[in-house]
Amino acid sequence: MRVVRISCVGTRHLSPPSSASAHSDVSASSAGLTNADAEDASCGGTGTPSLRIKKRLTCVCFYRKRAYERICSNLTPLQEERLKRLTKRMNNCFDASRPDHQDALRALWSATYPEKKLEALISDQWKDMGWQGKDPSTDFRGGGFISLENLLFFAKTFPTSFQRLLKKQGGKRAAWEYPFAVAGVNITFMIMQMLDLEASKPRTFVGSVFLQMLSENEWAFDLLYCVAFAVMDKQWLDRNATYMEFNDVLRCTRAQLERELMMDDVFRIEDMPSFSLLS
Template identity: 75%
Template sequence: MSVDRTQGSCVTIRTLPPLSSLSRCVYSSSDDATFGSPTRMGKGLTCVCFKSRGTYERICINLTPLQEERLRRLKHRMKVNFDASRVEHQEGLKALWSATYPGQELHGLVSDQWKEMGWQGKDPSTDFSFYMLNRGAGFISLENSLFFAKTFSTSFQCLLKKQGGKRAAWEYPFAVAGVNITFMIMQMLDLDATKPRTFVRTVFLQMLSENEWAFDLLYCVAFVVMDKQWLEKNATYMQFNDVLKSTRAQLEKELLMDDVLRIEDMPSYTLLF
């Protein structure tokens, strides 16, 4: 079955959750297949409408208590701004440094050493403040980077040191790129919307019920996909936004594949190893 999402392009509807969590309503129509607007019917009940072969079809996914709780916690993480005066945020920066440069002493939270990681200045909090105002990705972007550094240290170090492929003369700054990737994923998943507007969000919520760290895992996949796209396009710094757009398109494509039920099932997940 295929649907037209809003721009006339067709995607395959992936395998949905068990029938116990779905209900389906069918309405007559003679129109061509088009994607309809999601609606919300009661607490935790997400309904997505689409038309196919002359009929309207509505799939309703009832969020489980586990999904609702994990979504609530993820939304909370997304709303926490980076605050350099908070001890836990200072400790987060120190932990990121230690995971990135094991055995190398950090001389201070304000230091030229941070430029090595790809921050634009010697104080990462300045970059966080800028991107929070212009992008909205706060402390969660630091958590994402720390998760990446600890969980997939080899891939993290390879990207940090730009070891793979033929690199551009003007490379993307590693740390700042990570903040942008977090923001891109937040936009793509549309988790803060009152009403869900994409199948990608619905798919992700099912993944979140399988693994509470699905967002962080998706961040790691997104980073390696972005770097792969960067190399394939022979991109330079001024093309970073274009690379980010193509990265998002690739992630959306993989998330909607029939046999992708977890982040670990995404074809690009293998790039982490």
């Protein structure tokens, strides 16, 4: 089995440009749908609406499994505080010269390979984890420092699942597999786009639902990351995908996460059906 390189997201482009995708985006916009709606339809989803909250409204109603529910755009003090901290994490670029960022890299290595000593922060050893070169700091442009935090959280919180995905265990694997670590950075970036948390108030229903979860658990983003990684790998296996289909798998992963977050009985990340993929 060979692992091939895929480009880490350094700009706001998750999928390769094509006339088909451009046409899809235009069609979705003209129909009043978000990109996520179009992606959801292409992945066999039911197409949960992601309507946007208008600035002049304080609350908005939406249809959710035959029941109208109300999500307010006014945040509670706790939500504001936790959103502010999460946004600060998302805007924190990786800086290879910072001792704390260097320590985080060493911690990731120790959590991933507890029996193997890291020779240096710049080493060919990193390629074993799925970084594109011997200096992993060059792969953090798209996800920033939070993508390293996500990987470290995954390794420490769900070590069995982390090692299973790292070692590509289980299922029929493609001859050319996705590189684990770089895929993780792309997943962080995908979640940040999906939740759209840069705004001072949630602009999508998925973002509003997530903020409710964040008020229950400050580590909701990191938990969602772990779920997303497990879902992505399952999608990869179900589709018998190869590295050329990685971006398609990532889009379908996003669509599945959005569907699950909008379910009536999902109030925490742990309530998501795909949370059961973690161990």
